[in-house]
Amino acid sequence: MSPQFAVLTIGDGLITLNPHENGPLRFVSGFSRKVGGAELNFAIGCARLGLQSKWVSRLGNDEFGRVIYNFARGEGIDVSNVEFVEGYPTSLNFKEIREDGSGKTFYYRQQSPILTLKPEDMTKELLEGIDMLHLSGVFLSIDPGNRKIIERVLKLAKEMSIPVSFDPNLRLKMWTIEEARTTFEEVFPYVNILLTGLDEIELILGESSEEALVECAERFNIGQFVIKDGANGARAYIDGNWYEKEAFVVKPIDTVGAGDGFDAGYIYAYLNGYLPEERLELANGVGALVTTVSGDNEGLPYLDEVLPFIHKEIVIER
Template sequence: MDVITLGETMVLLTPQSTGLMRYANSFSTRVAGAESNVAIGLARLGHRAGWISRLGNDELGRKVHSFIRGEGVDVSRVTFDDSANTGLFFKEKLTANEWRVKYYRANSAASQMKLTDLDESYIEKAKYLHVTGITPALSSDCYETALTAIDYARKNGVKVVFDPNLRRKLWDEEKARKVLLEFVSKADIVLPGIDEATFLFGKLEVEELAHRFYERGAATVIMKLGKNGAYVLSEKTEDYVDGFQVSQVVDPVGAGDGFSAGVLSGLIDGIGLKESVSRGNAVGAMVTMAEGDVEGLPERDRLQDFMNSKVRDDVER
């Protein structure tokens, strides 16, 4: 297995009309979750990815399970829960450039993940374990489960990749800072966005923010800067990596997960840190040009065409 990740995936409902959701008469349904988005992104690029989670033993849970399995992700460690439901969330397109997301995930099946959902022998076979800050925010059991998964990975020489992926509504700020910094200290690679870095360390220059993560124990820090690309800090590398500008953003949600998948793909392929981050920038840009969290995730041939072509439809460097 190349990458194993764990976390909640929900069914996404989106009004088929633009404007306030109260006026919507019809909705499309999709499957989305930060961790499974990364796993699907990796699978599309030809890597082996596994996803650990809990789903409600209901029709929505079976929809999620079937979809992720159909994308080539190993779901053999997913548990169905008879006592809790699969989570839901809505994505409201208020205007062409304004989105609003509302979650209905309290007491969901995934929020009740437990240590018994983990199999150390499964994690030890991976090259990377990918964890986000969403999972420990869901419940105390999820916190313990995510932390134990990291301990299993470190014990067996599996590199830990941590995306803070801050969700302010899930917990109070003091607890969020404490837990996120705890996870940063246990990670080999950290993938913070600029807003998350500012939340943790205050308003500082990009370079200084990256060094704050580095000082906390992360061997590699990759600061996501949106359309401006990324900033990379490690023992041997400290530099900006240019992003890919798109002429029209259709849906920005999921771009960060695409970025993570692209970076991990490059690291698995052994193409070098900056080259891996460039791949992440490209995947993230491509995600923004399609509706939905995973619909824009590219397969390898399309990604290579996107990165290699000097003249792109709808895209400019």
């Protein structure tokens, strides 16, 4: 059995309302209650693959907060640093899904409980035993104060020689591209593994040519610059070399959460010593399986599901 590595992530948890029908949200009359959030999805994905997964968050002291807490705990996630707070309602989002599997998300996260998280909550004790710190631009976009929290935890990780993975997870409904660029320039120097969609890195850098990607990786000394490109597969610039892996062909039902699943698959593969192309293959496999199930994290596979899938290229029965 492979050693069980530990990852830590920080971010909001939300109640996700999934539509009972596809199409514009204004015509949808029924929803199912689910649990979501980019960082929480990542934590779930890691736990299902077999990593120790710690999630740091704040939830409203309400029924929805209990739903998220119990769900995360049931997935085997370490929730010892998740607290309930009064006066801050648990965040919500409503999903819109089109016939081709694409979708939009409408957020209701004003006065998010995560606003009560403070820089002083980031301690060396929190990071003890952690093999990878994974952060997302979603948490940074919620409130300017969160940047101080990330600054502190990044400095602690550097002091403790803990590698950092980062997904920009660009949400332009939450902040402007100028705010995002300025913030990311402060984060990138600490990042060992950057996991980004091709479309979002183009928005961040202003272009997505191979030369621009290499220049960014070398400017910020990012050891692994990983590009997610959906059905076109994925590639990575690692130690001066490019590696590529094609996508798996599936019929997508819901693409939400596929990027978070890709991240979990890549980090699992990296920590367990996979070669670069093997990391991309496993990550592509996890991301593909996520799209075959409706929901933010319902499609995140267990290791014994994704390994047969990537080796045989068949959609397994769940």
